[in-house]
Amino acid sequence: MTTTALKHPAPARRLWVYLPMTILAGFFLFPIVFMVAASLKTDHQIFADMDSLRAFLPVGDVSFANYAAVFDRVPFWRFLGNTLFVTFMVTALGLVVNSMCGYALARMKWKGRGLVFGFIIATLILPFDTTIVPMVYLVANLPWIGFDGFRPVLEIGWLNSYHVQIVPFIVNAFTIFLFAQYFKSLPKGLEEAAAMDGAGWLRTYWRIIVPLSKPVFATVTILMVVTSPATWNAYLWPLMTVQSEELRPVMVGVQYFFQLDTSWGEVMAYISMITIPMVAVFIAFQRSFIQSIAGAGMKD
Amino acid sequence: MTIASTDRPAPAAPAASHEARRRRRGQFSRAEQRAGTAFAIPAIVLLLVFVIGPAVVALAMSFTNARLISPVAPEFVGLDNFRRAFLDDAVFHRSILNTFLFAGLVVPLQGGLGLVLALLVNQKLAGRNFFRTVYFLPVITSMVVISLLWRFLYQEEGLVNSALSMITGGFYAGQAWLANPSTAMFAIVVMSVWQGVGFHMVIWLAGLQTIPDVVYEAGALDGCTPWQRFRHITLPLLKPTSVFVLITITIAAMSLFVQVDVMTGGGPLNSTSSIVFQIVQKGFEQQQIGYGAALSLIFFCMVFALALIQRRLTRDKD
Amino acid sequence: MQRRNLMKLAAATGGAALTGPALAACSASSGGSSDGELLLWTHSAGNEEELAVTDQIIDTFNSRQDAYTVKRESFPQGAYNDSVNAAALSGDLPDLLDVDGPNVPNWAWAGHLQPLDLPSELTDKFLPTALGVFQDQLYSVGHWEAACSIFARESVLEAANVRIPTMDEPWGREEFDEILQRLVTDGGYQWAIDFSTADIGEWYPYAYSPFLQSFGGDLIDRSSYLTAEGALNGDAAVEWGRWFQGMFTGGLSNMESPAGAEDFNQGAAALAFNGNWGALAAIDLYDDMLFLPPPDFGDGPKIGGGSWQWAVSAGADPAGANSWMETALSDEFVAEFANLTGLIPATESAADLTEHYRTDGDLRMMMDYSRAYAVLRPETPAYTVIASVFTKYAGDIIHGGDVAEALDAAVSEIDADIESNSGYGF
Structure with missing residues (x-):
C-alpha cells in the first residue's frame, strides 16, 4: 500500500x-x-x-554459585507464587471493575456522572507513596469475613493476608480513564441495537462492548502488571502490611540480600531471576501488545 | 486528546421507527440511571475507601503535629506545618526546584526521544519487533532493580565512564557522576529517560498507526520531502497523542522518588532531593506524619495546577 | 496506644466514615495471646547463620517447658523498622522482637516495649553496651556487640614505614593525617582510607559520630538531652567536620566508596574503617591483616556501641517472655552466635567458648576496643530523627558542603523535632 x-x-x-x-x-x-x-x-x-x-x-x-545461594537465602518459589497470584487477582478484578466504571462514564447517562469523573481525574495525580501511612492505619481496621473451617467469622484487620495486597489496588483511576476514552470511540447506536434485541445493559456490555474492545483490555492488562504498585513491583506496601514470610512477594526478597555483608553477585542473580520472567512474558506477547495499544489509540 | 477517526466502520444503524426509538429512550432513562450507577458503584466504593479516604485523613493530619509513633495524642496546630514548609524548610524549597528541573528535562527528552524511536520502529524493516522489544525492556524492569544497577554504572570506575573514555579515545577521564552536585541530577535524568522512553515510544507508535496511509499517499502526490511530510502531515495528526504523552510524563516526572531513594538519598548537597522524597523522609523516616501530610497536600495542589494549565494551553491551540 | 490516638484524630477531623469499623476493632487483637503462643520477630531474614542460632534457642525453649511455644517470623533488615512501626500503628506487634540498640529509647518511649524483669546476676555479665536502657529501666539485652577498627595490612604499613599503633599509644591526629598522606603519595594507593560512604543506613551515625566524639563534640548535649546546640555545632564539632571533609576533598578517601570496605578489599585503599563483621573475610583475603585501634583526636579513641538486642513488646505475657529471655541469654547461645556470625560475644564467659574471641583468639582485640572505646548513641527517643539528620548533613560535609552551615542546619532540625515532641519526656 x-x-x-x-x-x-x-x-x-x-x-x-x-x-x-x-x-x-x-x-x-x-x-x-x-x-x-x-x-x-x-x-x-x-x-x-x-x-x-x-x-x-x-x-x-x-x-552458577550465586543462583544456588539465592535459593538458600530466599524461599524463591514461594515468593514468585505469591507475586503471580496477587498480580493475577489485581489484574483480573481490576479489568472487570475499572472497565465497567469506564463504560458507565463513557456511554451511560446517570446522575452524578460528572462528579465521579471529576474525582477520578483528581485522583490520577495522587502518588501512592504519599498516603501510605493513613492507608496502613485504614486497612488495619477494616472488617473481613474469614472462614474457620466452613464457619464464616468476622475478622477485624486486613494485615498479613493476600487480600490486603489485592483489594486496595483493584481500582485505578488511570485505567478507568483509558477504558472510558476507548469506549467513547466506539460507534454510537450499539446499545440501542442491542436493546432492540431485548438485551439488558449487562448483556450488552458483556456480549457486544467487551468483544469490540479487546485492544484496550490487552493494553490495560500490561499496564496493570507492569506499573501498579501492587503487582510485579510491589515492595513498600507488602513490607508494611504483610508480616508473614509465606505471603511475601518477590520484590521484598531483594532486601534479604542487604545484610552486614552484601554479596552483589547474589543480588544480581536474584534480580535477574525476578526480571527474566517478565521479559519472557513480554517477548511472548510483544506483538499483540503493541498492536493493541495501537488499536486502542489515545482518544479524547 | 483524540484520534477520533479510527478506521473501524460503524455498524449499520438498525432501522427503527422514530416512535419505537423514543419509547425505548423513555424506558432507558430510568433503567439507565440504575444500570449506570450499578456499573460504576464497585469502582466508586473502592475509590472512596482506598484513595479518597486516606487522602482525607492525610488532609486532616496536615493541620496537626501527628507522629508516626508517639505516646502523646496529636494536637491541632493550625497552619504551622504550612508555615514551616513555605518559610523555614530550605531543603523543601530546593526539592521543589529540583523536581521542576527534573520534569523540565525529562518531559521533552522522554517525549522527543520516544517519538524518534517510534518513527524508527514504525518503518517496515526486518527485525523491527526485535528493536521494539529491546527499547521497551527497561519499562518492564523494576525501578528498584534499575536504580541498583545504574548506581554501579555511574561509579568513578563504572561502565559509563569506561564507555565515554572509549568513545572519546581516552580523552575523557571520567568522574563519579552521583557524587558531584552538578552532575547527579542529570545522571538521574538520563537513567529515568532510559527507563521510561520505551513506554512513550509505544504510545507514539499507537498514534502513528492511526494515521491512514492514504494521507501520506496524498502528500507523496504533492511532492513532499520526508521532512515536510513529517512536519505538515504527521505532526499535526499526532497532536492528540502528544497531549496525552505530555500529561502522563509530567505526572510521572513530578512524582520522582525511587531513583533518588535508591541512588543518592537526596544528595549530594540536596542536589537530587525531590518533593516526594522529602514527603517520605519527613513523614516516614523522621516520623513527622503531620508535616509529611502537609507537604503531600502542597504537592497535590501543585501537580493539579500544573495539569490544569497544561490542559488549558493545549486546548487553546486546538 | 497509637491506634487510639490516631482514631481520635481521624474522628475529630472528619474521617468519621473511616473509623466506624475501627471503633469495633479497638478492643480486639493487639499484643499477647493467652494460648501460650509467643510470636517472635527478627531482622535476620536472609542471614542463615543468625536464623540458625535463633531457631536453636527457640527449639531449646520450646522443648524445655510446656507452658509456652515460641514461633518465629523473620524480616529483611533494611526495612525492619518500617515493618515494626507499621505493626505498632495497627496494634499488631509480636510478643518478642529484636531491636537495633539505638532505637530502644524511641520504641520504649512510644510504648512498643515493656521493661524486662530479669535477675541482675544474669544481666550483669553482659557488656554495658549490649544492654538497652531508657530512663533507668532495662528494655533489651543483646547476644553480641560489634566494634569498628582500622583495617590494615602489616606489609603495607611496614613498606610505608608506618608505626603500628597500640591501645596504649594510639595514633594522634597529626600522626594519622601524616600517615594517610604518605600512603597515597608514596604507597601507590589510590585512596588512603576507605570509609564505605555508600552505606547510608545506620552506618553514618554508627561509624562517623565516634570521630566527632573523639574531637570533643557529640550528637546531642547529653546533660539535658534537650538540645544539640553546642554539641553538634560547637568548635569541636566544626573542627571534626573540617577534618572529615578534608579526607574526601583532599583526595585521601573516596566519596563514593561501596559498602563493606570494597575499595580496601580490591586493593584500591590502603586502610579501611570497618566493622568486625568484615574481619574474617578480610583475613581470608590477606594473610597479614591487622585490626588497629582508631586514632585519638583529643578525647581518646572512640567507636560506636550497641547492636541488635532482644526486647519484649508491651502487650506480651511478661512471665513467658522473660522466661524465654532467660533461656536465650545463656552463655551457650551467646557463644554460638559469635561462632557462627563472627560478632563479638556479649559476655566474658561466653568469649572463652569461642574460637576468635577467647584470650588468644585472633579477634580478641575487638572485645578490648569495645570495652575501652564504645560510646552508645544518645539514649533518647529523639535518636531516630538525630540519625536521619546526621546522615543527611554528614553526607553534605563529605560532598564538600559548608561545614558550619551544615552543622547549624542539623542542630536546628534536631532541636525543632525535640521541641515539637515537648522534650520527649526529658
Whole structure:
C-alpha cells in the first residue's frame, strides 16, 4: 500500500537506519547484560571487571554459585507464587471493575456522572507513596469475613493476608480513564441495537462492548502488571502490611540480600531471576501488545 | 486528546421507527440511571475507601503535629506545618526546584526521544519487533532493580565512564557522576529517560498507526520531502497523542522518588532531593506524619495546577 | 496506644466514615495471646547463620517447658523498622522482637516495649553496651556487640614505614593525617582510607559520630538531652567536620566508596574503617591483616556501641517472655552466635567458648576496643530523627558542603523535632 521512502528504506539507506537503531539497542541493553553477566561472578570479579568490557561478558571466575545461594537465602518459589497470584487477582478484578466504571462514564447517562469523573481525574495525580501511612492505619481496621473451617467469622484487620495486597489496588483511576476514552470511540447506536434485541445493559456490555474492545483490555492488562504498585513491583506496601514470610512477594526478597555483608553477585542473580520472567512474558506477547495499544489509540 | 477517526466502520444503524426509538429512550432513562450507577458503584466504593479516604485523613493530619509513633495524642496546630514548609524548610524549597528541573528535562527528552524511536520502529524493516522489544525492556524492569544497577554504572570506575573514555579515545577521564552536585541530577535524568522512553515510544507508535496511509499517499502526490511530510502531515495528526504523552510524563516526572531513594538519598548537597522524597523522609523516616501530610497536600495542589494549565494551553491551540 | 490516638484524630477531623469499623476493632487483637503462643520477630531474614542460632534457642525453649511455644517470623533488615512501626500503628506487634540498640529509647518511649524483669546476676555479665536502657529501666539485652577498627595490612604499613599503633599509644591526629598522606603519595594507593560512604543506613551515625566524639563534640548535649546546640555545632564539632571533609576533598578517601570496605578489599585503599563483621573475610583475603585501634583526636579513641538486642513488646505475657529471655541469654547461645556470625560475644564467659574471641583468639582485640572505646548513641527517643539528620548533613560535609552551615542546619532540625515532641519526656 504505502510507497513512501521512510517506510521502505532503499538498500543504500538501510545502513543509516540500522546503525542508529543498533547503537540505541546497545544503549538499552547494556545494563541488563551487565546484570546477567555479574550474576555469574564472584564479588571480587564483579568489582575487578567494572572498568572494562569484561563487565558484559561471562568471563573469569564464572559459575552458577550465586543462583544456588539465592535459593538458600530466599524461599524463591514461594515468593514468585505469591507475586503471580496477587498480580493475577489485581489484574483480573481490576479489568472487570475499572472497565465497567469506564463504560458507565463513557456511554451511560446517570446522575452524578460528572462528579465521579471529576474525582477520578483528581485522583490520577495522587502518588501512592504519599498516603501510605493513613492507608496502613485504614486497612488495619477494616472488617473481613474469614472462614474457620466452613464457619464464616468476622475478622477485624486486613494485615498479613493476600487480600490486603489485592483489594486496595483493584481500582485505578488511570485505567478507568483509558477504558472510558476507548469506549467513547466506539460507534454510537450499539446499545440501542442491542436493546432492540431485548438485551439488558449487562448483556450488552458483556456480549457486544467487551468483544469490540479487546485492544484496550490487552493494553490495560500490561499496564496493570507492569506499573501498579501492587503487582510485579510491589515492595513498600507488602513490607508494611504483610508480616508473614509465606505471603511475601518477590520484590521484598531483594532486601534479604542487604545484610552486614552484601554479596552483589547474589543480588544480581536474584534480580535477574525476578526480571527474566517478565521479559519472557513480554517477548511472548510483544506483538499483540503493541498492536493493541495501537488499536486502542489515545482518544479524547 | 483524540484520534477520533479510527478506521473501524460503524455498524449499520438498525432501522427503527422514530416512535419505537423514543419509547425505548423513555424506558432507558430510568433503567439507565440504575444500570449506570450499578456499573460504576464497585469502582466508586473502592475509590472512596482506598484513595479518597486516606487522602482525607492525610488532609486532616496536615493541620496537626501527628507522629508516626508517639505516646502523646496529636494536637491541632493550625497552619504551622504550612508555615514551616513555605518559610523555614530550605531543603523543601530546593526539592521543589529540583523536581521542576527534573520534569523540565525529562518531559521533552522522554517525549522527543520516544517519538524518534517510534518513527524508527514504525518503518517496515526486518527485525523491527526485535528493536521494539529491546527499547521497551527497561519499562518492564523494576525501578528498584534499575536504580541498583545504574548506581554501579555511574561509579568513578563504572561502565559509563569506561564507555565515554572509549568513545572519546581516552580523552575523557571520567568522574563519579552521583557524587558531584552538578552532575547527579542529570545522571538521574538520563537513567529515568532510559527507563521510561520505551513506554512513550509505544504510545507514539499507537498514534502513528492511526494515521491512514492514504494521507501520506496524498502528500507523496504533492511532492513532499520526508521532512515536510513529517512536519505538515504527521505532526499535526499526532497532536492528540502528544497531549496525552505530555500529561502522563509530567505526572510521572513530578512524582520522582525511587531513583533518588535508591541512588543518592537526596544528595549530594540536596542536589537530587525531590518533593516526594522529602514527603517520605519527613513523614516516614523522621516520623513527622503531620508535616509529611502537609507537604503531600502542597504537592497535590501543585501537580493539579500544573495539569490544569497544561490542559488549558493545549486546548487553546486546538 | 497509637491506634487510639490516631482514631481520635481521624474522628475529630472528619474521617468519621473511616473509623466506624475501627471503633469495633479497638478492643480486639493487639499484643499477647493467652494460648501460650509467643510470636517472635527478627531482622535476620536472609542471614542463615543468625536464623540458625535463633531457631536453636527457640527449639531449646520450646522443648524445655510446656507452658509456652515460641514461633518465629523473620524480616529483611533494611526495612525492619518500617515493618515494626507499621505493626505498632495497627496494634499488631509480636510478643518478642529484636531491636537495633539505638532505637530502644524511641520504641520504649512510644510504648512498643515493656521493661524486662530479669535477675541482675544474669544481666550483669553482659557488656554495658549490649544492654538497652531508657530512663533507668532495662528494655533489651543483646547476644553480641560489634566494634569498628582500622583495617590494615602489616606489609603495607611496614613498606610505608608506618608505626603500628597500640591501645596504649594510639595514633594522634597529626600522626594519622601524616600517615594517610604518605600512603597515597608514596604507597601507590589510590585512596588512603576507605570509609564505605555508600552505606547510608545506620552506618553514618554508627561509624562517623565516634570521630566527632573523639574531637570533643557529640550528637546531642547529653546533660539535658534537650538540645544539640553546642554539641553538634560547637568548635569541636566544626573542627571534626573540617577534618572529615578534608579526607574526601583532599583526595585521601573516596566519596563514593561501596559498602563493606570494597575499595580496601580490591586493593584500591590502603586502610579501611570497618566493622568486625568484615574481619574474617578480610583475613581470608590477606594473610597479614591487622585490626588497629582508631586514632585519638583529643578525647581518646572512640567507636560506636550497641547492636541488635532482644526486647519484649508491651502487650506480651511478661512471665513467658522473660522466661524465654532467660533461656536465650545463656552463655551457650551467646557463644554460638559469635561462632557462627563472627560478632563479638556479649559476655566474658561466653568469649572463652569461642574460637576468635577467647584470650588468644585472633579477634580478641575487638572485645578490648569495645570495652575501652564504645560510646552508645544518645539514649533518647529523639535518636531516630538525630540519625536521619546526621546522615543527611554528614553526607553534605563529605560532598564538600559548608561545614558550619551544615552543622547549624542539623542542630536546628534536631532541636525543632525535640521541641515539637515537648522534650520527649526529658
